[in-house]
Amino acid sequence: MIPPALTFSGARILLPEGVVQTDLCLSEGRIAGSCTGKRIDLAGYLVLPGIVDLHGDGFERHMAPRRGAMKEMADGVVASEAELAANGITTAVMAQFWSWEGGLRGPEFAEGVFRAIRQVRDSLVTDLIPQLRFETHLLDDYDLLPDRLTEWEVPYVVFNDHLPHERLAEGRKPPRLAGQALKAGRSPEKHLELLQRLHANGPQVPAALDALCAELHRRGVRLASHDDHSAEDCAAWQARGLRISEFPETAEAAEATRAAGGHVILGSPNVVRGGSHKGNASAIDLIAMGYCDALASDYHYPSPRRAALMLARSGLLDLGAAWALVSSGPARVLGLDDRGELSPGKRADLVILDAENHRVAATFAGGRVSYMSGDVAARFLA
CATH class of the missing domain: 2.30.40.10 (Urease, subunit C, domain 1)
Incomplete structure (x- = not known):
C-alpha cells in the first residue's frame, strides 16, 4: 500500500x-x-x-520471556518491533548470538530467531536487519557458518570473544560457572570442559578467521569486530578487511580504528549512564575526542534517543551533530544512503x-x- x-x-x-x-x-x-x-x-x-539502530539485543525477553518459553517466536518479533517503534527506531539491527553459552545464545535459538524475523518482517513497518554475533573460538562451526548465513538471510556478522581466557589460562574456574552451565543445559563440569577446550583453540583461531572472513567477504556479508581492546586487535581485524568496531573498550582501540578509516560504534547506555557498566572507556569521552560514528541501543532501546538529547543538552554537541550519531551516522555505516x-x-x-x-x-x-x-x-x- x-x-x-x-x-x-x-x-x-x-x-x-x-x-x-x-x-x-x-x-x-x-x-x-x-x-x-x-x-x-x-x-x-x-x-x-x-533512529537507525546499528546493534541491539533488547529483544531477547520478547522472544523467550522465560526459559523454555519459545514456542511463538514470530509473535516475539512483532512485540519487539512495537517496542522499537515506540522508541523512535525506524531501522533496527537485531543482534543474535551463536555462542558457546548455549540456551538463548546457542545456534538452535539463533535459527529460530532468524526464521521468525523472515516470517514477519515484510508485514511490519520498522525495517529489521538480522545480525549474527559469532564466537571466534568455535572452530568446529566455521565450515557451517557461511551456508547458515545464506539460509537464514543474515547479511551482517560481528565477531566476539567472550571466553574468560585469563582465568582459564591460570587453571581457575571462571566466575558464575554454575549459572552459565544451567542456562546452557550442561553440568558445571561439562561446561568448564567445553571452555577449556575452546580456550585451547587459541593458536589456530587467527588463521581460521583469515579464511572465514575472506569467504564471508566473497559472499557480500558485512563484518564487524566487537570489544576491541588495543591497536593490535584493530590492526588484525583491519588486515581481514573489517572496517567496523563495535564498542571498543579503550581510547587506543577507537583511535586506531578511526586512523585506519574505520567506523566506531559506541553504546548509548554508556552515554546515558555516564560511563561503561564494565569499566571500559567512557563513550562521552570518546565522542568528545571525535572517535564515534554512531551510537547503538546495545541492550536498551530507549537509550539512543536519550543519549542524543543528553549530548545536545550538555553542550558537547549541537542537536544536529548529536542526533546524527543515531540517524545519518549509523545509516552511513550500514551503507543505507536512502535514510x-x-x-x-x-x-x-x-x-x-x-x-x-x-x-x-x-x-x-x-x-x-x-x-x-x-x-x-x-x-x-x-
Whole structure:
C-alpha cells in the first residue's frame, strides 16, 4: 500500500542545515520537495530523522520471556518491533548470538530467531536487519557458518570473544560457572570442559578467521569486530578487511580504528549512564575526542534517543551533530544512503517528539505509522 501524502506544519524540523520551523512534506513513503495531501498541525512538536539502530539485543525477553518459553517466536518479533517503534527506531539491527553459552545464545535459538524475523518482517513497518554475533573460538562451526548465513538471510556478522581466557589460562574456574552451565543445559563440569577446550583453540583461531572472513567477504556479508581492546586487535581485524568496531573498550582501540578509516560504534547506555557498566572507556569521552560514528541501543532501546538529547543538552554537541550519531551516522555505516536525514528523496523515516518533554509521540517508517500515542493522534484524526 502506498502511504498517503501528508504535510506537517508548525513543528520544528531537524533538517541537514539545522532546526527550522517549516513545512515537511511526505509523498509515496519519501520526503517530498513540494507539499500535497492532508495538512497536519504539529505545533508544539519536534520532528527528527528516524533512529537507525546499528546493534541491539533488547529483544531477547520478547522472544523467550522465560526459559523454555519459545514456542511463538514470530509473535516475539512483532512485540519487539512495537517496542522499537515506540522508541523512535525506524531501522533496527537485531543482534543474535551463536555462542558457546548455549540456551538463548546457542545456534538452535539463533535459527529460530532468524526464521521468525523472515516470517514477519515484510508485514511490519520498522525495517529489521538480522545480525549474527559469532564466537571466534568455535572452530568446529566455521565450515557451517557461511551456508547458515545464506539460509537464514543474515547479511551482517560481528565477531566476539567472550571466553574468560585469563582465568582459564591460570587453571581457575571462571566466575558464575554454575549459572552459565544451567542456562546452557550442561553440568558445571561439562561446561568448564567445553571452555577449556575452546580456550585451547587459541593458536589456530587467527588463521581460521583469515579464511572465514575472506569467504564471508566473497559472499557480500558485512563484518564487524566487537570489544576491541588495543591497536593490535584493530590492526588484525583491519588486515581481514573489517572496517567496523563495535564498542571498543579503550581510547587506543577507537583511535586506531578511526586512523585506519574505520567506523566506531559506541553504546548509548554508556552515554546515558555516564560511563561503561564494565569499566571500559567512557563513550562521552570518546565522542568528545571525535572517535564515534554512531551510537547503538546495545541492550536498551530507549537509550539512543536519550543519549542524543543528553549530548545536545550538555553542550558537547549541537542537536544536529548529536542526533546524527543515531540517524545519518549509523545509516552511513550500514551503507543505507536512502535514510538518516530529512531531505527530499530520502525515505520518510522520522520520529515526532513532544517539544516540551521529548517523549516519542509518533514514529513513521517509509511514510507509514509504526507508532502513535497520546494527544498527537487527535491531530492526525481531525
